[in-house]
Amino acid sequence: MLIKPPSRTDLHAAYEAAGCPVCGMLKRSERRYIDATLYEHVTDVRWRAEVRAARGFCTLHTRDVLEVGRSALGVSLVAGDILKTLRESLTATSSSGGALGRLRAAIGGGSGLAAALQPQQPCPICTYLADLGAVYVVALLDDLTTDEGRAAYERSVGLCLPHLLAAARCGGPGLSPLVDQQARVWERLEGELSEFARKSDYRFSDETIEAERDAWRRALLLLSGE
Numbered sequence: 001m002l003i004k005p006p007s008r009t010d011l012h013a014a015y016e017a018a019g020c021p022v023c024g025m026l027k028r029s030e031r032r033y034i035d036a037t038l039y040e041h042v043t044d045v046r047w048r049a050e051v052r053a054a055r056g057f058c059t060l061h062t063r064d065v066l067e068v069g070r071s072a073l074g075v076s077l078v079a080g081d082i083l084k085t086l087r088e089s090l091t092a093t094s095s096s097g098g099a100l101g102r103l104r105a106a107i108g109g110g111s112g113l114a115a116a117l118q119p120q121q122p123c124p125i126c127t128y129l130a131d132l133g134a135v136y137v138v139a140l141l142d143d144l145t146t147d148e149g150r151a152a153y154e155r156s157v158g159l160c161l162p163h164l165l166a167a168a169r170c171g172g173p174g175l176s177p178l179v180d181q182q183a184r185v186w187e188r189l190e191g192e193l194s195e196f197a198r199k200s201d202y203r204f205s206d207e208t209i210e211a212e213r214d215a216w217r218r219a220l221l222l223l224s225g226e
């Protein structure tokens, strides 16, 4: 799939989201990727080979693939590929696989089988999103060098820790406004967390818990990334 930077409109729309704007854009791109690869282009031989070598997708992305309804046929084809490859590895390394199999078993033992079964490359969705995430972070930093970009970003809840780290590693003039905003949103979130803790105390049980109700959830997601 093509890796291309987001438009300014997409970026500014992402700033309005309730979570990390880069994670938000990646989530949409992941949906498009799953749809394109497992529905529209499932016959792509090169991509099928990548998924086979990766032995499927990581746990997180398997869950996402299962949520995208249109991909049932694509998943069937891909899963069939992988099972066939794995079964052939079993046969090749087992003593029931004829003289060649017995010879391989004698040479490699369990470690030969383990090497044949294990993923030969990372989850293709992880790889795609990591490449795309790097492009999105650069586009964000670039946007923050403009007055318009900085003004729009003031509405953002800031980056998750993994994407903040990625931005810090990139550096450049866009980093300073990004860090300022991050300090503001973290300070606000810290305030909400302590309000939530305070109001959870029985002595203040008559006070209504308001916007800070889900601050713990937002804080955890902002640390891990989505």
Ligand SMILES: [Zn+2]
Pocket (backbone or CB within 6 Å): 020, 021, 022, 023, 024, 159, 160, 161, 162, 163, 225, 226
């Ligand atoms: Zn993020």
Ligand SMILES: [Zn+2]
Pocket (backbone or CB within 6 Å): 057, 058, 059, 060, 061, 123, 124, 125, 126, 127
């Ligand atoms: Zn993955």
